[in-house]
Amino acid sequence: MVNFDTYCIDRRNPTPSEYYLYLEEVDSCCPKCGAPFSITKAGRYVKGCEIAHVFPNSPTPAEKVMLRDVRTAGVNSEDPLNKIALCHNCHKFYDDNKSVELYNEMFDLKAAKHRALEAKKLIADKNIESEISKIINRLGIISDSEIGELEKLEYNALKVSEKIEDKYMLMRRRIENEVLLYFTFIRQEFSNLPYGSFSFDTMAFNIRHAYCMLRDKGLDKKEIYKQMTNWFERKTGCDVEACQIMVSFFVQDCEIYEELSK
Numbered sequence: 001m002v003n004f005d006t007y008c009i010d011r012r013n014p015t016p017s018e019y020y021l022y023l024e025e026v027d028s029c030c031p032k033c034g035a036p037f038s039i040t041k042a043g044r045y046v047k048g049c050e051i052a053h054v055f056p057n058s059p060t061p062a063e064k065v066m067l068r069d070v071r072t073a074g075v076n077s078e079d080p081l082n083k084i085a086l087c088h089n090c091h092k093f094y095d096d097n098k099s100v101e102l103y104n105e106m107f108d109l110k111a112a113k114h115r116a117l118e119a120k121k122l123i124a125d126k127n128i129e130s131e132i133s134k135i136i137n138r139l140g141i142i143s144d145s146e147i148g149e150l151e152k153l154e155y156n157a158l159k160v161s162e163k164i165e166d167k168y169m170l171m172r173r174r175i176e177n178e179v180l181l182y183f184t185f186i187r188q189e190f191s192n193l194p195y196g197s198f199s200f201d202t203m204a205f206n207i208r209h210a211y212c213m214l215r216d217k218g219l220d221k222k223e224i225y226k227q228m229t230n231w232f233e234r235k236t237g238c239d240v241e242a243c244q245i246m247v248s249f250f251v252q253d254c255e256i257y258e259e260l261s262k
């Protein structure tokens with residue numbers, strides 16, 4: 001049960017640092033409708049974003065009854081965990097149409113955005129071996145005729161379905177296709193690297209470590225896949241689709257995800 005006397009405190013404007021946090025959490029556009037936060041009016045840039053309370057800081061008597069048993073985040077209403085950046089329209093709609101359903105949606109949205117940002121920061125400092133970049137780059141330029149000549153993985157060697165459950169079916173099918181097409185090629189590329197220049201085991205350990213950090217942070221499989229892809233992209237500067245194929249390689253190679261319990 002929410003303790004309104006301790007949780008709801010006077011409104012406090014965000015500090016500049018908190019403002020960056022709110023913008024970064026939602027990639028600088030409204031997480032409800034996608035509206036950009038940097039807008040122009042009469043040729044001038046104006047702020048298109050407002051910082052909203054997920055749980056109201058001064059609830060009306062009706063809101064106190066409606067929201068008395070919901071989940072809250074942070075120590076009080078001014079905690080950054082209880083605030084989210086929204087466009088003006090979505091902020092107004094949320095404040096004017098409060099319901100338990102809308103509240104729970106906003107609560108989950110904020111939690112997911114915050115978790116994703118924390119995950120991104122968690123692995124941001126971890127480096128990726130330059131050899132991975134070289135191979136990801138190769139994936140980006142390989143021609144159709146070269147692909148046709150590649151040795152493909154046998155379908156019965158696929159391990160992806162043993163690690164990804166049905167609720168991620170679309171992602172699983174895509175990973176399986178990428179693994180069937182590229183797994184053998186990528187493995188060959190790694191084994192063709194000059195002897196002594198690179199340790200596959202060390203690299204695999206580092207990838208596994210990054211995966212475990214994300215898993216232990218509570219991210220689901222889809223979020224983990226997305227964070228790993230974005231991490232590869234940021235660190236290597238390579239094409240995002242090629243980075244995705246490399247993440248799929250590590251799913252098949254067992255660094256990412258565990259086998260499902262039967």
Ligand SMILES: [Zn+2]
Binds near residue numbers: 031032033
């Ligand atoms: Zn909006």
